[in-house]
Amino acid sequence: MIGRFARPLCLAFAVLALSVAAAAAHPHVWVTMKSELVYAPDGKVTGVRHAWTFDEMFSTFATQGLETKQKGVFTREDLKPLAEVNVTSLKEYDYFTKAKANSKKVEFKDPVDYWLEFTDGALTLHFFLPLETPVKAHTLAVEIYDPTWFVDFTFADKDAVTLAGAPAQCKLDVARPADAPAQGQQLGESFFSSLGANSDYGAQFANRIAVKCQ
Amino acid sequence: MMRDAEAGRLLGIGLLAVAAALICCGALDAALAQGNPFGAGPGPARAAGPDGIIGWIMTKQSEFYRGLSGMIRAAKSDGTAVFGLLGLSFAYGIFHAAGPGHGKAVISSYLVANEETWRRGVVLSFASALLQALVAVAIVGIAAVALGATAKMMGDTVRVIETASYLLIVAVGLRLLWVKGRGFLNALQAVTAQPALVPAGPAAMLGAHHDHDHDHDHDHHGAHEGHHHHDEACDHAGHSHGPEPEELAGAGGWQRGLSAIVAVGLRPCSGAILVLVFAFAQGLFWAGVASTFVMGLGTAITVAAIATLAVGARSLAERLAHRRSGYGTLALRGIEVAAAVLVVAFGALLLTGYMVSERMFAV
Numbered sequence: 001m002i003g004r005f006a007r008p009l010c011l012a013f014a015v016l017a018l019s020v021a022a023a024a025a026h027p028h029v030w031v032t033m034k035s036e037l038v039y040a041p042d043g044k045v046t047g048v049r050h051a052w053t054f055d056e057m058f059s060t061f062a063t064q065g066l067e068t069k070q071k072g073v074f075t076r077e078d079l080k081p082l083a084e085v086n087v088t089s090l091k092e093y094d095y096f097t098k099a100k101a102n103s104k105k106v107e108f109k110d111p112v113d114y115w116l117e118f119t120d121g122a123l124t125l126h127f128f129l130p131l132e133t134p135v136k137a138h139t140l141a142v143e144i145y146d147p148t149w150f151v152d153f154t155f156a157d158k159d160a161v162t163l164a165g166a167p168a169q170c171k172l173d174v175a176r177p178a179d180a181p182a183q184g185q186q187l188g189e190s191f192f193s194s195l196g197a198n199s200d201y202g203a204q205f206a207n208r209i210a211v212k213c214q
Numbered sequence: 215m216m217r218d219a220e221a222g223r224l225l226g227i228g229l230l231a232v233a234a235a236l237i238c239c240g241a242l243d244a245a246l247a248q249g250n251p252f253g254a255g256p257g258p259a260r261a262a263g264p265d266g267i268i269g270w271i272m273t274k275q276s277e278f279y280r281g282l283s284g285m286i287r288a289a290k291s292d293g294t295a296v297f298g299l300l301g302l303s304f305a306y307g308i309f310h311a312a313g314p315g316h317g318k319a320v321i322s323s324y325l326v327a328n329e330e331t332w333r334r335g336v337v338l339s340f341a342s343a344l345l346q347a348l349v350a351v352a353i354v355g356i357a358a359v360a361l362g363a364t365a366k367m368m369g370d371t372v373r374v375i376e377t378a379s380y381l382l383i384v385a386v387g388l389r390l391l392w393v394k395g396r397g398f399l400n401a402l403q404a405v406t407a408q409p410a411l412v413p414a415g416p417a418a419m420l421g422a423h424h425d426h427d428h429d430h431d432h433d434h435h436g437a438h439e440g441h442h443h444h445d446e447a448c449d450h451a452g453h454s455h456g457p458e459p460e461e462l463a464g465a466g467g468w469q470r471g472l473s474a475i476v477a478v479g480l481r482p483c484s485g486a487i488l489v490l491v492f493a494f495a496q497g498l499f500w501a502g503v504a505s506t507f508v509m510g511l512g513t514a515i516t517v518a519a520i521a522t523l524a525v526g527a528r529s530l531a532e533r534l535a536h537r538r539s540g541y542g543t544l545a546l547r548g549i550e551v552a553a554a555v556l557v558v559a560f561g562a563l564l565l566t567g568y569m570v571s572e573r574m575f576a577v
Contacts, residue, residue: 027276028484057283061491065364085366152276 027152030055033144034156037172037211039165044134047108048097048142049164052125053156059123079116079123086125087114095129096153097144101137108132138213145206153207161209170213177205271309278306279485282505286493289501296501303489303505307512310485311520317342317478318517320383320560322524324474327390327553329528335521338471340514345479346486347510349375351503353482354490359499368487375480380565382477387557389470394554398547405540477561485509 036049054062068078090096091110099106114127144153154176155161161174281302288295311318321342325335353371357363363371486506493502531549535542 028279028488030280055280055283057488057492060495061488062365064358064491064495065362065367149272 027146027149029058029151031151031153032156033153033207034160034162035142035144035209036162036164037140037142037166037209038128039163039167040134041165042136043167043213044136045101045131045140046134047128047130048099049113049128050095050097050126050144052153054123054125056121059118059121062123063118074116074118076115076117079118083114083116083125086116087111087127093146095127096146096151097129097142099131099143100139100141101135102139106131106133106135137211140209140211140213142209143206144209149205152205155207163211166211167213170211173210173212175208175210177207275306275309278302278309282306282489283492286489286496286498286501286505289498290496296504299501299505300508303508304512306485307509307514308516309512310483310509311343311513311516317346317513318520320478320557321474321517322521323553323556323560324386324390325521325525326528327394327550327557328470329550330471330525332522332525334471335525336518338475339518339521342475342479343510343514343517344507345475346482346513347506349480350482350486350490350506354487354494354502355499358491358494365491368491372482372484372487375482377565379477379480380561382473382480383561384558384565385561386470386473386477387554387559387561390554391551391558394547394550398544398551401544401547405544483509483513 032053032055034051038046038049040046062082063074063079066074066078066082068074087110095108095111097108099108109130109132111127111129114125117124117126146153155174161172163170163172282299285295285299285302289299318339321335321338324330325338330338353368353375357368357371486509489505489509490499490502493499493505528549532546535546
C-alpha cells in the first residue's frame with residue numbers, strides 16, 4: 001500500500017538526488033594543454049612541465065580589473081600576482097595531475113617556475129610540477145583531468161606531449177578522451193559507481209600519457 | 215592521495231546517492247538504464263562523453279556555453295548576431311538547469327515538503343531565476359563595470375553571497391522540518407491512538423470515523439484548488455497542537471516562499487558572471503545583461519517543469535494515501551519530513567563544501 005503511492009515520489013526524489021549528486025559536472029573553463037615530461041641525465045623522471053592555455057572567456061574574466069602599465073597588454077610582471085593565486089588554488093586540486101611510475105602512485109611537490117602569459121586574448125599558465133622523488137620509470141602513466149569536470153582539459157592539436165632528455169629507448173603514447181576505448185556502460189551504473197568509488201566522474205574525460213622505457 | 219575534504223565530499227555524495235537508491239525502489243535503474251534515447255552521439259565538440267540523457271544534456275550545454283563568447287564577439291560588428299546570442303543563451307539556460315544543480319532540487323523538495331501547488335512552484339521557479347540573473351548583473355555591474363574590481367574580488371563576493379545563500383537554505387529546511395516533524399508526530403499519534411479507542415464504543419467510534427473521512431475529502435478538494443486545507447493528522451488526533459493550516463499554504467505562505475526564492479536565487483551562476491565580464495570587456499555589457507536574463511528565462515522554464523513534476527508526484531501520492539487515512543497519512547507526512555530533511559541536507563552539504571555547486575576556479 002505504501003509502495004503504490006510512494007513510487008511517483010521515489011522518482012521525484014531520484015531526480016533530485018541525481019541532479020545534486022553531480023553538482024559540478026559541466027565545464028565552465030576550457031584548457032588546451034601541452035605537457036613535457038622532464039628526465040634527469042641519469043634517466044630518472046623529475047617532473048611534468050605544463051603549459052595550460054585557458055579559453056577566451058575565462059582568460060578575460062581572470063584578467064578583469066588587473067592593473068597594467070599599458071592598457072590591454074599584460075606582461076609577465078603584471079600577471080605575477082594572478083599566477084601566484086592560480087598556483088596556490090590549484091594545490092587543492094592536486095594540479096589535476098596524477099601519475100604512476102612502475103604502476104605505483106607517485107606524489108608531486110609544489111610547482112616551481114610558474115608564470116602566466118597573455119597572447120591573442122588567451123592566458124597560458126606555465127608551471128613545472130616536480131616529483132617528490134625522481135624515479136627511474138620503466139613505465140610511466142600520467143593523467144590530467146578534473147574529477148568534477150568543471151574544467152575541461154584537452155591536449156593541444158600539435159606537439160601536445162614531449163619528452164625532454166628521456167633515454168632513447170623510451171616510447172611515448174598519448175591518449176585523448178576520444179581515443180579511449182568505448183565506455184559502453186549505461187549511465188545508471190557508471191554514474192553511481194564513479195560517484196561511489198572515487199567520485200571520478202571526470203575520469204572519463206581524462207587525458208592519458210604513457211611512457212615505456214624497456 | 216585522498217584528502218580529507220574530498221573524502222568527506224565523497225561520503226556526502228555517496229550517502230545522498232545511497233539514500234536516493236534506497237528510497238527509489240529500483241525506479242532509478244529503470245529510468246537510467248535506457249541509454250541515450252536520442253540516438254545521436256555527443257556533438258563534434260566532444261568525441262567522447264558520458265552516455266545517456268545526462269551526458270547528452272551536459273554535452274549540449276557545453277556546446278551552447280562555448281558558443282556564447284563567439285556570438286558576443288560577432289555582435290560587436292554585426293548587430294543581428296545579438297539574436298543568435300539570445301537564442302543560444304535561452305538554450306543554454308534550459309539545458310543548464312536540466313543538468314546538475316542544487317536550485318531545482320531545493321525548490322522541488324521545498325514544494326513537496328510544503329504542500330505547495332504547482333502554480334506556486336512555477337512562480338517560485340521564475341522568481342528565483344530572475345533574482346539569480348539580477349544578482350549576477352549587480353555583481354558584475356557594480357564590481358567590474360563601476361569599480362574596476364578584479365576577478366579575485368568578484369570571486370570573493372560570490373563566495374560570501376554563496377555562504378549566505380546556503381545558510382538560508384539550511385534555515386528554510388530547518389523550519390520546514392520543525393513544522394513537518396510535528397505533523398508527522400501527530401499522524402503517528404493518530405495511528406497509534408485509533409485501535410485503543412475502538413473498544414471503548416465501537417458503534418459510536420465508527421460513526422465518528424466516517425464523518426472524519428468525509429471531512430478529509432472535502433478538505434482535499436480545497437487543497438487541489440490551491441486553497442488552504444486542514445492537516446488530516448490534526449483532525450484524527452482531535453485537538454492537536456500541530457501547525458495551523460494557514461501556516462503551510464495560503465497568503466501567509468508567501469513570506470516563506472520569499473525566503474525560498476532568496477535562498478535559491480541569491481547565488482549567481484558562474485556562467486552568467488563569465489559571460490557578463492566577457493561582454494563588458496568587448497564593450498557590449500548590455501548584450502551580456504540581455505543574455506543573462508534570457509538565460510534566466512530558460513532556467514526558470516526547466517526548473518518550473520521539474521518542480522511541477524515533483525508537485526504532481528506528491529499530489530498523486532496524496533490522493534492514493536487518502537484512501538487509507540491512518541497509515542497513508544503517516545506515510546505522506548513521513549515523505550514531507552524526508553523532503554524537509556533533504557533541504558537541510560542540501561544546505562548543510564553545500565555549506566560545508568562537501569557538495570560543490572559551482573566553483574569559481576582558481577582566481
